Amino acid sequence: MLTHCILSVDYSDEWDKIYDHLPHLIDLLGIERLTLVYAVEPQNRRRLEDDDVAIDGRLRRLGDDISGKLGVSVASDVRHGFPASELSAAARKHGADAIIALNRSHSAGRAALFGNSVMHLVRVARVPVLVIPYDGEPSQPNAPIMLASDGSDASRNAQRHFEQLAQNATASKVVWVKDDHAGEAEDERMQPFLDDMQRRFTNLESKRMSGDPADKISSYADHEGVALLIIGKRGNTPIAELLVGSTAEAVARTSHRPVLLVP
Known part of the structure; x- marks a missing residue:
């Protein structure tokens, strides 16, 4: 159904939690292709790991790992700008059916005070957005x-x-x-x-x-x-x-x- 999805990558400590949910969701939604997108935010001080070549290499290694574990085709895209805007733009560029992102905050107060990239993405995206909670339990077999x-x-x-x-x-x-x-x-x-x-x-x-x-x-x-x-x-x-x-x-x-x- 959602054959090609953009997968937002942020390299936070919690991001690996997405692996708990992806296998079942890939089967459920009929996902065959993932494009990994990392957005270098303009307000962050540039570091060695923010070099495009380094980021691209890291994304490719991650893509190889995901492809091997989950059996889907994986590509990557390094972008510069605010994550929500860049993820939405990447979906248009690659003709993706949906965007997958990890939500790392359940706090309305924190979202209001500091911003929440996933909630911004929900507002601006023109394709479906699949929000995965970082602290959610993986689904059981035959879950509704x-x-x-x-x-x-x-x-x-x-x-x-x-x-x-x-x-x-x-x-x-x-x-x-x-x-x-x-x-x-x-x-x-x-x-x-x-x-x-x-x-x-x-x-x-x-x-x-x-x-x-x-x-x-x-x-x-x-x-x-x-x-x-x-x-x-x-x-x-x-x-x-x-x-x-x-x-x-x-x-x-x-x-x-x-x-x-x-x-």
Whole structure:
């Protein structure tokens, strides 16, 4: 489904955690090619290891290791600039289907004060972004996939990605969270959608919850140990994707399960 992905590399101590999740996600999403991207940030003082030749050599060695372990084709690309912008640009340049990045902070306060490259990436990317939490546990065999949806037109692309995966999944879940401001009209709109999904997929369980959508979605995904949580990046209006407090971004920031955000 996501045949070619950009894989963000940052060489942090936590980055190796991505190896815990990649094998299962590669199989689940049908990934065949990875392009490793490292962005040299302009505000950092240049060091010997920031030399393009040294970085390229390091990326190639990492690529050989990943290719040997995971059986995918691997290329590399050294770029200069802010990571979110460069990863998005690399996806356009290489015609990638998605971008994979490790989230190393679950703190909203830290993201607000110091910035969070992954959250910036979620805002600017025009392809799906797969966010992997550094402290998440690897998925168990036959773990379910999950769609969080509000049934809006903006969530249709996320739904299509989910439906492709649900055809072959052992178990799948669709979750709708009714927030405190939603009225009865939302129930009337969403119930047929949930019923239809459950009717079309025999391995699917639909669930309705009430409360704060981001909190409920993240908590339920953690509790169920889902292999992948899929959610539309935009809200009911395009401006929602620009808001720091959007549901999709909050889910990606706080979830301990891999999250695929689909524009």
